[in-house]
Amino acid sequence: MQDLAGKTAFVTGGASGIGFALGRIFTEAGMNVMLADIETDALAAAVKSLHDFGPNVRGIACDVTDPASVEHAAKASYQAFGNVHVLCNNAGVAGGSGIDNISLDNWRWVLDVNLMGVVHGIHTFLPHIRAHGEGGHIVNTASMAGMNSGLGFSPYSASKFAVVNMSEGLAMQVKPLGIGVTVLCPGYVRTRISESGRNRPERYGPARIPDPASAAGRLVAQQAELARYGLDPYDVAAQVVTAIRHDELYVFTHSRGAWRAELQERFAVILAAIDKAGPGA
Numbered sequence: 286m287q288d289l290a291g292k293t294a295f296v297t298g299g300a301s302g303i304g305f306a307l308g309r310i311f312t313e314a315g316m317n318v319m320l321a322d323i324e325t326d327a328l329a330a331a332v333k334s335l336h337d338f339g340p341n342v343r344g345i346a347c348d349v350t351d352p353a354s355v356e357h358a359a360k361a362s363y364q365a366f367g368n369v370h371v372l373c374n375n376a377g378v379a380g381g382s383g384i385d386n387i388s389l390d391n392w393r394w395v396l397d398v399n400l401m402g403v404v405h406g407i408h409t410f411l412p413h414i415r416a417h418g419e420g421g422h423i424v425n426t427a428s429m430a431g432m433n434s435g436l437g438f439s440p441y442s443a444s445k446f447a448v449v450n451m452s453e454g455l456a457m458q459v460k461p462l463g464i465g466v467t468v469l470c471p472g473y474v475r476t477r478i479s480e481s482g483r484n485r486p487e488r489y490g491p492a493r494i495p496d497p498a499s500a501a502g503r504l505v506a507q508q509a510e511l512a513r514y515g516l517d518p519y520d521v522a523a524q525v526v527t528a529i530r531h532d533e534l535y536v537f538t539h540s541r542g543a544w545r546a547e548l549q550e551r552f553a554v555i556l557a558a559i560d561k562a563g564p565g566a
């Protein structure tokens with residue numbers, strides 16, 4: 286989708302971090318922008334500050350774990366701006382822990398937001414984008430954690446692997462309809478992701494904070510520290526705009542160093558295992 290001006294973007298997790306930066310860059314591109322987020326105070330502040338970049342910005346309270354809430358937010362967007370063309374399923378939470386410390390509540394929370402949140406966005410908006418026929422683009426925020434297994438056995442990695450896979454499949458299916466798909470796989474970005482617990486609904490029970498002296502505790506602290514020195518979210522948003530304009534499936538924000546080596550190693554192990562297999566049927 287080359288021409289963004291005058292089109293409408295709906296961005297989940299738009300009150301903070303990468304979602305806010307997407308909102309800003311879309312506003313600067315002359316788009317109408319609906320930010321959707323569970324954290325209503327931050328959402329109001331985000332909308333207010335985006336008015337410095339363009340007039341057509343609104344916010345709507347939305348919990349992406351709840352399909353009715355996403356439907357409600359979509360209707361608010363149609364009422365405000367008409368058709369939606371760019372959907373960013375970006376809301377996400379990190380729930381770090383080690384294998385002995387991941388409660389089932391934690392699995393449910395992270396999968397509900399990071400995976401079902403994306404499913405709910407697609408389920409709500411894809412029929413709408415198909416029906417209006419003006420073209421569209423769906424951006425799903427995954428992570429490098431959806432490409433390698435650096436975080437090990439964790440709800441976060443599981444959710445992000447699923448988002449990568451789902452996006453690849455979706456891209457094939459909607460290409461003939463003139464709809465593009467991008468899966469965003471950032472490395473570390475300077476956001477509030479390490480404070481995800483601020484938006485953990487009570488129904489998922491209390492977060493279990495791993496003992497800082499344990500291996501899991503050290504991993505969580507290391508992740509938070511790396512995020513502090515990560516990329517500026519605005520630079521990530523700029524890559525997403527390029528991907529929308531050129532209809533690119535993958536956006537990676539970190540091309541060199543350990544990320545690439547880890548991926549190469551993973552694929553080499555998988556290919557070696559395939560090569561060991563018999564000829565099959």
Ligand SMILES: NC(=O)c1ccc[n+]([C@@H]2O[C@H](COP(=O)([O-])OP(=O)(O)OC[C@H]3O[C@@H](n4cnc5c(N)ncnc54)[C@H](O)[C@@H]3O)[C@@H](O)[C@H]2O)c1
Pocket residue numbers: 297298299300301302303304321322323324327347348349350375376377378379398426427428429470471472473474475476477478479480481484512515
């Ligand atoms: N920051 C990083 O280093 C990094 C790296 C890879 C991927 N990501 C992904 O980027 C996306 C954005 O995260 P971020 O880093 O900007 O973090 P962030 O915490 O700054 O922003 C996440 C936003 O999602 C919102 N949110 C949380 N639960 C929600 C729910 N149930 N419904 C609606 N909104 C909800 C939060 O209120 C917040 O505004 C996430 O999917 C995250 O997994 C981040």
